[in-house]
Amino acid sequence: MVAEYRKLVTTRMWWVLLLALAAYLAFIGGALAFSIVVAAENEQGDLMLHGVDAAASIYGLTNAIGYVFPLVIGSLAMTTEFRHQTITQSLLVEPRRGVFLGAKLLATLPLGLLYGVVATAAVVLASAPVLAGLGDGAFLTEPDIIEVLLLSVVVTALWAMIGVAFGSVLTNQVAAIVVILAVTQFVEPIARVALGAFDALDGVAKFLPGAAADGLIGASLLGSMDGGSAELLPRWAALLVMLAYAGILAAIGRFTTLRRDIG
Amino acid sequence: MTGPTLAVEGVAKTFGAVRAVDDLSFTVRPGAVTGFLGPNGAGKTTTLRMLLGLTRPTAGRLLVGDRPYGEHERPARVVGAALEASSFHPGRTGLAHLEVFAPQVGVSRQRCRELIEFVGLGPAADRRVGGYSMGMRQRLGLATALLGDPPAIVLDEPANGLDPEGIVWLRRLLRAFADEGRTVLISSHVLTEVQHTVDDVVIIARGKLVHASSLAALADLAEPETYVESPDPAALQRLCEARGWTAAASDRGLLVTGVVAAEVGAAAHSAGVELHQLASRGVGLEDVFLRLTGGAS
Numbered sequence: 001m002v003a004e005y006r007k008l009v010t011t012r013m014w015w016v017l018l019l020a021l022a023a024y025l026a027f028i029g030g031a032l033a034f035s036i037v038v039a040a041e042n043e044q045g046d047l048m049l050h051g052v053d054a055a056a057s058i059y060g061l062t063n064a065i066g067y068v069f070p071l072v073i074g075s076l077a078m079t080t081e082f083r084h085q086t087i088t089q090s091l092l093v094e095p096r097r098g099v100f101l102g103a104k105l106l107a108t109l110p111l112g113l114l115y116g117v118v119a120t121a122a123v124v125l126a127s128a129p130v131l132a133g134l135g136d137g138a139f140l141t142e143p144d145i146i147e148v149l150l151l152s153v154v155v156t157a158l159w160a161m162i163g164v165a166f167g168s169v170l171t172n173q174v175a176a177i178v179v180i181l182a183v184t185q186f187v188e189p190i191a192r193v194a195l196g197a198f199d200a201l202d203g204v205a206k207f208l209p210g211a212a213a214d215g216l217i218g219a220s221l222l223g224s225m226d227g228g229s230a231e232l233l234p235r236w237a238a239l240l241v242m243l244a245y246a247g248i249l250a251a252i253g254r255f256t257t258l259r260r261d262i263g
Numbered sequence: 264m265t266g267p268t269l270a271v272e273g274v275a276k277t278f279g280a281v282r283a284v285d286d287l288s289f290t291v292r293p294g295a296v297t298g299f300l301g302p303n304g305a306g307k308t309t310t311l312r313m314l315l316g317l318t319r320p321t322a323g324r325l326l327v328g329d330r331p332y333g334e335h336e337r338p339a340r341v342v343g344a345a346l347e348a349s350s351f352h353p354g355r356t357g358l359a360h361l362e363v364f365a366p367q368v369g370v371s372r373q374r375c376r377e378l379i380e381f382v383g384l385g386p387a388a389d390r391r392v393g394g395y396s397m398g399m400r401q402r403l404g405l406a407t408a409l410l411g412d413p414p415a416i417v418l419d420e421p422a423n424g425l426d427p428e429g430i431v432w433l434r435r436l437l438r439a440f441a442d443e444g445r446t447v448l449i450s451s452h453v454l455t456e457v458q459h460t461v462d463d464v465v466i467i468a469r470g471k472l473v474h475a476s477s478l479a480a481l482a483d484l485a486e487p488e489t490y491v492e493s494p495d496p497a498a499l500q501r502l503c504e505a506r507g508w509t510a511a512a513s514d515r516g517l518l519v520t521g522v523v524a525a526e527v528g529a530a531a532h533s534a535g536v537e538l539h540q541l542a543s544r545g546v547g548l549e550d551v552f553l554r555l556t557g558g559a560s
Contacts, residue, residue: 085350095333
């Protein structure tokens with residue numbers, strides 16, 4: 001596991017992505033805080049959010065907008081092995097392939113936590129002054145908000161783990177990144193809104209990975225903007241759903257990719 | 264130190280309709296350097312990958328000592344392997360590459376630093392592997408293989424990309440390992456590249472074993488060739504015909520195959536044929552190799 005961790009931090013990718021994540025979230029967080037505050041002031045904020053809800057939604061951005069970053073770094077941890085054929089050396093030193101995959105999943109957690117801390121910090125630093133100065137307040141001492149912040153960090157780490165599991169299923173690096181971008185930026189948001197529009201399917205939407213993550217945090221930008229039709233899972237269930245995604249993908253990876261001949 | 268015996272027992276491997284390895288059996292003994300030879304596509308790398316548990320054989324089994332590679336507690340401390348010179352992350356430094364694998368092998372960062380110096384990459388230790396030459400990658404691969412100070416060493420085409428100086432260095436190193444009692448197996452598609460390095464040879468072609476013996480026994484299979492020149496070519500020609508030798512015109516004389524120089528000289532002397540040149544063309548090991556690998560169908 002130490003080895004897997006060293007693999008992650010001995011290349012440049014991890015901090016390049018981390019910087020991108022921080023910059024991106026700071027920008028979006030600041031911009032969104034500003035627009036919510038301004039919208040509220042202009043009294044056109046029927047759909048918009050006020051007070052603690054506004055703060056929670058913005059702080060929850062780490063997950064709502066930023067989750068693509070831990071997913072990508074997680075998937076890279078696996079796909080890089082195949083792209084550069086380091087998988088050969090990795091399996092030479094650890095021929096037990098289940099152990100190899102497990103180590104990779106666990107080793108990604110610390111980095112995922114770091115991503116979570118940095119991402120959450122970036123959002124808070126950019127948006128809290130706006131909310132405090134122009135809006136209803138930053139609410140940084142509110143217990144609910146602190147929960148959102150902490151859980152955002154946990155969720156980011158879980159996303160990184162799901163990324164590793166996904167990478168073990170789809171080992172082609174380019175394909176993995178394309179699929180992650182397509183699903184996170186396009187397929188899932190649409191699916192959540194679309195499923196939410198049909199009563200019969202409404203219950204399904206909350207089991208989508210992004211919705212489950214929102215459920216774990218307990219705040220959803222997407223959920224609150226579409227009129228609150230999409231209900232979220234309770235936290236414990238949301239956590240289980242996220243772990244299940246990681247577990248199922250990893251199991252598929254273990255019995256397809258990692259059962260094949262290497263090389 | 265006594266290295267483990269490597270055993271390949273009745274191994275076959277099919278990829279789709281292609282039979283890459285077919286009923287292959289041989290053993291590699293400790294205390295010697297064994298050359299695993301065959302033309303490109305003969306199944307060498309596939310066999311090594313099966314030996315190291317990366318690829319599963321369709322039939323048969325491969326053992327390192329008393330059990331398959333993957334069933335050893337810390338396999339990298341039993342067998343050090345370098346399979347291809349290209350399998351490094353280009354964005355990692357040479358030293359970081361070693362440090363990544365050190366924990367699972369169970370060695371310290373200090374050992375990584377020592378090894379990178381040992382293989383002559385000290386000045387390049389903190390440069391990214393992406394900028395390494397082929398020879399440097401070979402050296403880094405070797406350093407990776409040696410991390411766990413393993414009693415057995417398996418190298419796939421280790422001489423590829425090494426400069427002549429590097430090849431001599433590698434040869435001495437492998438010789439020293441074998442003298443310490445380790446098991447050393449190196450593959451190559453060029454016999455001459457390793458003929459000064461190996462004690463034993465295992466030759467395969469089209470997935471099948473065609474020859475396994477000591478290098479000396481392989482040399483015995485070679486036909487000697489003698490070049491002979493006389494001011495009286497007609498007399499020399501008659502002598503060859505009388506003796507039943509195969510002789511072909513070559514340069515300004517004859518090339519006699521299957522007969523050593525001493526025998527040609529003695530025959531010419533007793534027949535009174537004057538010779539101006541009598542030279543042994545040495546043992547054509549490469550010819551033996553080509554004959555063995557070409558004729559196995």
